[in-house]
Amino acid sequence: MTHYSDQRAYFFKIDTTIKKIRNALQKQLNEGGFDLTVDQWVLIDHIKRAPSISQNELAELTFKDPPTVTRIIDLLEKKGLVERAPAAGDRRKFNLFLTEKGADTYREAFPIVAEIRRKGWGDLEETDYQHFVRIMDSIYQNFN
Amino acid sequence: MTHYSDQRAYFFKIDTTIKKIRNALQKQLNEGGFDLTVDQWVLIDHIKRAPSISQNELAELTFKDPPTVTRIIDLLEKKGLVERAPAAGDRRKFNLFLTEKGADTYREAFPIVAEIRRKGWGDLEETDYQHFVRIMDSIYQNFN
DNA sequence: ACACATTAGTTCGTCTACTAATAGTTAAGC
DNA sequence: GCTTAACTATTAGTAGACGAACTAATGTGT
Incomplete structure (x- = not known):
């Protein structure tokens, strides 16, 4: 029970870290005037x-569920950023495209996203990244 | 742009890993018959x-918002697992306690949670944990 | 050709996240 | 003491996560 792997910490740390990143990005998008x-x-x-x-x-x-994707695409379509085009040869499917407005939004929002990524990683190094990937992949695989 | 810190990977990896853990735990709770x-x-x-x-x-x-806590406590109170007691000296507050049923549920569910934590961490080592904590804390702090 | 399973997407219900606004209570400052 | 500020919890609204069940279309086996 006192062994490091039994602490609540790693679950908790992952959870709070991703929340922090999401919040920071959302805040920047809002301040940039992006809906x-x-x-x-x-x-x-x-x-x-x-x-x-x-x-x-x-x-x-x-890694989202199909119903979740449906709903988000609905919203993006309503905003005129994404277009559903019937897929040739399969009437169940849609091909998704960015509209011109969607492409503009992408271009304008990208620097904000890139800056958040850069800011979050800070001055961590290449070897840190290798550790990070190895540990995360390991945890992930342990549930497969 | 091709530098490692600019990749989408670290954001994405954290996100998918926490989803995986949550899903695994939820599944175990469900299978264990816990509501x-x-x-x-x-x-x-x-x-x-x-x-x-x-x-x-x-x-x-x-790291949840007060409204979120309110709703979850509402649910737990309805299920008879948690009790709101008026706080002495401050009529705005509640003191929260587990009911007997809540304590039973805790005792019964705990092994499931512990097993998921153990399974997720697998055979990662103490040094991995130190790397993990250092990197996560660093990302977190970069947004403060 | 026809029953059967599979696939793509949607709808529905429950739960959590976050914001803004509000009621009621307590604390602080002049 | 009285006004004002701060705090605790709640409500309402929008967005997203996920599972179950559903429709419509496609594929497969015989």
């Missing part, structure tokens, strides 16, 4: 990188 | 460790 949540940004980012992606593919890539 | 969410467990755990704690103190400790 965007962090999760909405994440989907826009993926669509920008893989235009014509389907909702299910998006769900897999972002 | 408890992960967040509800977190509050029960804190009340167990600090009986008579107030809602605001609980919010600070768990």
Whole structure:
């Protein structure tokens, strides 16, 4: 029970750290005048990188559930940032694209996101990153 | 831009890892027949460790907002696991306690939580834990 | 060709996160 | 002492997470 792996700390630390990052990014997006949540940004980012992606593919890539993706895309479509185009050859599917307005938003918001990432990592080093990836991947894999 | 700290990876890895842990724990709680969410467990755990704690103190400790704590405590009270007692000397406050049923639930659910923590950490070592804590704390502090 | 399973997306219900606004209470300053 | 500020908890509204159940379309086996 007193062994380090039994402490609540690691669960708790991951949780509070991701909250901190999300809050910082959300605050910057708000102050930049963007009507965007962090999760909405994440989907826009993926669509920008893989235009014509389907909702299910998006769900897999972002580790969100299909219903969650549906709802976020609904919102982005309402704002005119994303477009659902019927997929050729499969009438169940949609191909997702950024609208012109969506592409503009991406371009304008990107520097804010990049700055938050840079700020969060601070002066941690390459070897820290290797430790970080190894430990996180290990925890993740332990649940597979 | 190609520098490691600019990758989306670290944000993404933290996010997916905490999701994985939460899902694993929730699944175990469900399979164990507990009518408890992960967040509800977190509050029960804190009340167990600090009986008579107030809602605001609980919010600070768990990094949840006061309205969130209010709602979760409402649910736990409805289930008969937690009790709100008026605080002596300050009629705005409540002192929170586990009911007998709440204490039973804690005792029964604890092994499940401990097992998930153990499983997640796997065979990572003490030095890994030190790296982990240092890196997480660093990211966290970079936003203060 | 037809029953059957699978896939893509949606709807619904419950829960948590966060903001803003509010009631009621207590503390502080002049 | 009295006004004002600060604090504790709550309510309301929007957004997101997730599971279950559903519709419509597609694929497979015989």
